[in-house]
Amino acid sequence: MKFRKMITYMLFLAFFLLSGMELSRKWMVSLERDTASVRYVRSLEIETVQKKEKKKIDYSSLLNANKMSKDG
Amino acid sequence: MRRQIIERTAAWGSLLVLALAWTMGGARVQEDDAARIGNISPEIVSVTPLGKDMFQGEKQPKRQGEPGAPVYIAQATRPGYGGPLGVAVTVGENKIIGQVAILHSTDTATYLDKVVGEGILDKFPGSRLDNLPNVDAVSGATLSSNAIIGGIHEAAARIGQARFGMPAPPPPVRASEKELVKLAAVLLLFASVLTLWNKRVRQVRKRARTGLMVVSTLVLGVWLGTQFSLSSLTLLMSGVWTRGVASYAALLCLVLAILVFLITRKNLYCATLCPFGAVQEGLGRITGCSPPPRHSWIVWTSRIFALIAISAALYFRNPADAVYEPFGMAFNLIGSDLLFALTILIVIGSLVVKRPWCRLFCPVTCFFDYLGFFRNGWARFRKRKTRAMKEVS
Numbered sequence: 001m002k003f004r005k006m007i008t009y010m011l012f013l014a015f016f017l018l019s020g021m022e023l024s025r026k027w028m029v030s031l032e033r034d035t036a037s038v039r040y041v042r043s044l045e046i047e048t049v050q051k052k053e054k055k056k057i058d059y060s061s062l063l064n065a066n067k068m069s070k071d072g
Numbered sequence: 073m074r075r076q077i078i079e080r081t082a083a084w085g086s087l088l089v090l091a092l093a094w095t096m097g098g099a100r101v102q103e104d105d106a107a108r109i110g111n112i113s114p115e116i117v118s119v120t121p122l123g124k125d126m127f128q129g130e131k132q133p134k135r136q137g138e139p140g141a142p143v144y145i146a147q148a149t150r151p152g153y154g155g156p157l158g159v160a161v162t163v164g165e166n167k168i169i170g171q172v173a174i175l176h177s178t179d180t181a182t183y184l185d186k187v188v189g190e191g192i193l194d195k196f197p198g199s200r201l202d203n204l205p206n207v208d209a210v211s212g213a214t215l216s217s218n219a220i221i222g223g224i225h226e227a228a229a230r231i232g233q234a235r236f237g238m239p240a241p242p243p244p245v246r247a248s249e250k251e252l253v254k255l256a257a258v259l260l261l262f263a264s265v266l267t268l269w270n271k272r273v274r275q276v277r278k279r280a281r282t283g284l285m286v287v288s289t290l291v292l293g294v295w296l297g298t299q300f301s302l303s304s305l306t307l308l309m310s311g312v313w314t315r316g317v318a319s320y321a322a323l324l325c326l327v328l329a330i331l332v333f334l335i336t337r338k339n340l341y342c343a344t345l346c347p348f349g350a351v352q353e354g355l356g357r358i359t360g361c362s363p364p365p366r367h368s369w370i371v372w373t374s375r376i377f378a379l380i381a382i383s384a385a386l387y388f389r390n391p392a393d394a395v396y397e398p399f400g401m402a403f404n405l406i407g408s409d410l411l412f413a414l415t416i417l418i419v420i421g422s423l424v425v426k427r428p429w430c431r432l433f434c435p436v437t438c439f440f441d442y443l444g445f446f447r448n449g450w451a452r453f454r455k456r457k458t459r460a461m462k463e464v465s
Binding site: 007 | 373377417
């Protein structure tokens, strides 16, 4: 097989595989997207919930640290 | 003769497949905006329409027995890159924005991910209706960004006007200066191509073609990022463009390319104006390589691949689902990692064989092959009819 012919076949195969993977990715997203679903919601509540969760973790670690320092 | 029968069957069969995909897609889409709006937040219940694009809901009370606080929801639709883009805004009695959401969009997911990733939506929740933040568009995804920002401002102003007596939302700007420049550039380039293929300029055609390819690459590719792709074709076929798109330049490019093809019987767009084709040809000229062999199985595989892509995009009513060409990646560096790999491969491949993407896998080439089949069929039909008329007379 000639070098150019071999390169052509390899390029074609690579184009086919890469394009096929790209399309299948997009179709999976479209399949999952229901007509009633909403994408990319940004909410005020989500932020406040995240902040509250962070505070809880800080308190417990501080208490443990205090106890440790008293014991030591 | 056998080949002709196969081609004819395939051509009409693919028309049938496309029609089927389009019909099935239409049945699948249910534009139920109230259902979408009800899904914005599980905390908002009892959503009822108040008027056109306006809804009212109740925020679930923290304790049982307490009345729920009213929440006003408005939606607005602005033309995005690939068609209409709908956003919704929720506002409480305190005039503060609670949620913003993208309800529906046909823009390429990579562009939307980029815009949302840059935090455009995050800037709105918590801001007052009378003091909305000034948010800049994300570079490289300007049309999607502007559609989202404009839609949020419009929806917020709609609630402000209806519930709090604020001034009416300003009318959306129809065409920007850049959009007009794009349309003018496309028209000028196609006019130049037609002039170039006039018999009188045959002597300078080779040099002029090279010059036009350079100009087209710089103007359509690098500067304006306007190049029609399979998504433009799907956009045209699905009819989504009738509901408004942010840029009509790619569609105009497609329509003019078809017209030029039908008039001159030559695919002059691919040969002269396609920026990606021009880049491949330029790279090929460095090494002086020749075109790759185009076997019939290669041709038919790429045709079937393009048909599947268009059918899926018509079914999902999302032109972006048909895109596997690396045009956006080549000139704007926007796209997935797979498209990046594809672009690199084409660039390297162009040094070994002439125009590898155009010759082996480009769906635009397949589209013009398809168009050529019907044009030739029509020409044969007219010839036969004329001959029959002559025989009768």
